[in-house]
């Protein structure tokens with residue numbers, strides 16, 4: 001039997017091309033729903049959307065094996081979905097429900113699933129890098145042939161943890177793929193305003209780490225270069241630094257006046273939408289019909305409806321468990337606090353600042 005090739009990249013099948021498209025649409029629609037639920041007060045706290053950057057998560061994670069580890073940032077809904085955490089568990093976590101993947105204790109920024117080797121969801125910029133190095137060190141010491149992909153933003157490159165982590169990973173030849181999602185901004189700070197060298201891939205050379213920059217709006221290119229990078233990482237050659245050049249179409253967090261960039265710049269990048277890009281390439285090659293695209297969208301819509309139902313129907317953590325897993329002697333935490341006070345403290349109002 002001849003397996004049809006994906007017209008957009010001859011070394012992959014048409015089926016694989018459609019799978020990549022499906023995963024990107026899943027992320028996009030899931031997050032659009034999150035934005036809507038946030039406006040309705042169902043999701044509270046912080047919410048950082050990945051819309052526009054889907055090609056990076058989908059491309060890079062397609063190159064991973066099941067037992068490879070992922071360490072991500074607070075902009076991690078897409079990575080969590082692609083890794084296979086059920087959408088309902090992710091949505092329930094967004095709601096803060098006890099059936100969420102972090103039992104409702106983490107929320108949007110702290111999706112976590114150790115069984116699936118998804119180690120966050122980390123709110124601290126650069127905080128995931130040393131963790132990834134630790135995970136990879138454990139694998140190396142225990143002679144397990146697996147890799148860790150460590151995802152971080154351009155803002156993390158300004159942190160000491162970035163340099164310390166690359167140094168040790170290179171020195172100890174650890175199996176880490178450092179994946180920088182360079183979306184050109186760290187909150188409202190453009191990369192030119194926080195980096196003396198804006199070509200992030202070049203920073204690998206300081207540590208003797210091979211590095212590459214890739215168009216993050218092209219999922220096929222991201223997957224291809226991630227596979228090559230991981231071949232080296234798994235062979236014992238040590239870490240790899242991959243810079244994916246991408247762009248977020250939305251604000252940093254849910255609300256941000258976006259005074260740091262022009263509307264025209266955003267529109268220019270929207271023309272390079274990773275979903276539209278792959279859709280167009282598949283359609284030009286007659287590998288995706290209107291009916292197939294519609295079927296794909298309805299499959300995604302059904303999954304999201306189901307996820308919302310799981311979140312809506314999920315239980316709240318009982319008040320009695322409020323201090324569970326809090327490492328302070330029980331007696332000093334609850335003393336003198338009435339049930340009513342606890343309940344009002346629990347009902348946190350919308351934060352005014354971005355973390």
Ligand SMILES: Cc1ncc(C[n+]2csc(CCOP(=O)(O)OP(=O)(O)O)c2C)c(N)n1
Nearest residue numbers: 075123124125153154155156185186187355
């Ligand atoms: C150590 C630390 N410093 C500052 C912050 C506040 N903060 C939250 S997100 C952010 C910007 C990070 O930008 P980047 O790493 O490029 O990721 P992006 O949001 O663009 O995906 C900052 C400074 C933080 N969370 N942690």
Ligand SMILES: [Mg+2]
Nearest residue numbers: 153154185186
């Ligand atoms: Mg950034």
